[in-house]
Amino acid sequence: MNPPTPHAGFPGAIWPAVPRAPAAAFLAVLEQLARSQFLDVEDLEAARLPQIVALVQQASRAFPFWKRRFSKIGLGPDAIDRGNLDLKTWQSRWAGLPVLTRAEVQTLGDELRTTLLPAGHGNISESVTSGSSGRPVRFVRTTLDLFYLHAFQLREHMWRRRNLFGKFLSIVRDEERKGPAEGLHLRRMDNWGPPVSVVWPTGPFILVDYRAPVSALIDAIREHAPDYLCSFPSLLCEIARQVRDSGIQVPPLSEVIGMGEASPPELAELCREVWGASYTSTYSAAECGAIAYECPEAGHWHIQSERSVVEVLDAENQPCKPGESGRVVLTPLHNFAMPLFRYEIGDLATVGEGRCPCGRKLPMLAAIPGRARDLLMLPSGEFRPPYYGHGAVMKVRAIRQHQVVQTSPGQICFRLAVARPLTAQEEQHIIQHASASLGNGISIRIEYVPEILRRPSGKFAEFERTF
Numbered sequence: 001m002n003p004p005t006p007h008a009g010f011p012g013a014i015w016p017a018v019p020r021a022p023a024a025a026f027l028a029v030l031e032q033l034a035r036s037q038f039l040d041v042e043d044l045e046a047a048r049l050p051q052i053v054a055l056v057q058q059a060s061r062a063f064p065f066w067k068r069r070f071s072k073i074g075l076g077p078d079a080i081d082r083g084n085l086d087l088k089t090w091q092s093r094w095a096g097l098p099v100l101t102r103a104e105v106q107t108l109g110d111e112l113r114t115t116l117l118p119a120g121h122g123n124i125s126e127s128v129t130s131g132s133s134g135r136p137v138r139f140v141r142t143t144l145d146l147f148y149l150h151a152f153q154l155r156e157h158m159w160r161r162r163n164l165f166g167k168f169l170s171i172v173r174d175e176e177r178k179g180p181a182e183g184l185h186l187r188r189m190d191n192w193g194p195p196v197s198v199v200w201p202t203g204p205f206i207l208v209d210y211r212a213p214v215s216a217l218i219d220a221i222r223e224h225a226p227d228y229l230c231s232f233p234s235l236l237c238e239i240a241r242q243v244r245d246s247g248i249q250v251p252p253l254s255e256v257i258g259m260g261e262a263s264p265p266e267l268a269e270l271c272r273e274v275w276g277a278s279y280t281s282t283y284s285a286a287e288c289g290a291i292a293y294e295c296p297e298a299g300h301w302h303i304q305s306e307r308s309v310v311e312v313l314d315a316e317n318q319p320c321k322p323g324e325s326g327r328v329v330l331t332p333l334h335n336f337a338m339p340l341f342r343y344e345i346g347d348l349a350t351v352g353e354g355r356c357p358c359g360r361k362l363p364m365l366a367a368i369p370g371r372a373r374d375l376l377m378l379p380s381g382e383f384r385p386p387y388y389g390h391g392a393v394m395k396v397r398a399i400r401q402h403q404v405v406q407t408s409p410g411q412i413c414f415r416l417a418v419a420r421p422l423t424a425q426e427e428q429h430i431i432q433h434a435s436a437s438l439g440n441g442i443s444i445r446i447e448y449v450p451e452i453l454r455r456p457s458g459k460f461a462e463f464e465r466t467f
């Protein structure tokens with residue numbers, strides 16, 4: 001569905017609407033993004049270069065660390081300020097810029113943050129992302145960066161052609177929830193909230209805190225009958241499984257949206273079965289928001305190249321070829337308070353190939369196998385995504401929740417919460433299929449638990465390595 005007419009900025013400017021300032025700015029950026037998605041890669045990179053140069057200028061001015069790094073590759077302030085760099089020269093120098101690791105960001109701390117900003121970038125806000133090995137990283141961003149982050153959220157609504165007048169129900173963490181004793185915590189809002197409501201009139205929004213029994217969450221979904229349901233993929237899975245297994249009748253949904261975690265492979269099929277709905281998720285990071293969106297027409301992901309430079313690099317820091325998997329290295333383009341160049345965020349992705357039938361020319365990722373910190377360590381010391389025969393294991397329908405924990409290079413534990421005790425045959429089925437997928441040298445045991453708890457944020461790790 002096409003978006004509705006934007007909010008009018010004043011009486012009598014209703015159609016075509018003359019929007020207020022913040023809405024007008026969003027619409028202006030969306031209009032440019034609607035065209036840039038169809039640009040050839042070279043044209044897009046050429047259009048993007050002045051933004052990268054401006055970011056490098058800021059970094060060289062405000063950060064001795066970045067000034068040193070750029071000078072070493074021939075991009076010191078003099079070379080940059082001359083301003084006559086062509087794309088080819090730029091790319092060859094860029095390839096010499098070292099990759100910035102998460103550990104470096106943690107160690108460098110304040111050296112990577114500044115309050116010296118050009119006019120128009122607004123205020124600085126701070127957020128903390130949960131790091132690997134529990135070491136948090138502190139990030140700062142400007143008002144302008146947040147504006148861009150929101151603009152790309154709006155782009156996703158456009159790509160999905162969501163009906164903005166629909167009812168949106170989101171199950172996440174709600175800080176307004178009082179204490180653990182409280183039952184279901186639910187708030188009803190008149191609109192979807194910013195950034196959507198800044199630009200367009202919308203339908204109602206229902207915010208449900210995730211800390212409630214799944215049966216209570218299902219009751220809330222039945223009572224409010226939303227068009228859109230958004231939550232953590234693992235929780236959506238639990239909800240869908242419980243609805244399916246108990247035979248409860250639930251109203252259909254237009255779309256189920258996963259956020260914040262990797263999606264279990266069976267979730268899309270569960271959503272079709274239970275709600276007759278499509279399932280979508282986004283690939284994003286706290287540092288820049290959108291990294292890639294699933295193509296609305298084909299099964300792969302389009303990199304949001306106007307928001308950041310996304311590279312997929314092999315072990316030698318060379319770009320991966322189509323079909324190859326490597327480490328995701330990110331350069332967000334709009335945050336002048338904390339520029340990060342070639343920042344390795346700890347994810348793996350597979351480079352896509354060919355042309356997309358949707359006509360968009362934004363580069364593609366074929367798959368996002370996972371976060372590096374969630375990788376399985378083989379007895380040889382190598383890492384790989386933790387596939388463990390998920391599809392076969394999930395055929396045991398009595399499994400309500402599962403978590404696969406690697407406790408040592410040779411030990412995997414399946415933690416299961418079950419609707420009824422498993423038979424010896426079912427246990428054998430799990431161990432047999434998991435062994436076949438995991439390979440030699442890894443022993444498997446099953447542990448039964450009443451419930452698998454989420455992290456305080458509400459996120460859930462289907463696979464965890466504890467060493």
Ligand SMILES: [Zn+2]
Binds near residue numbers: 360
């Ligand atoms: Zn596409």
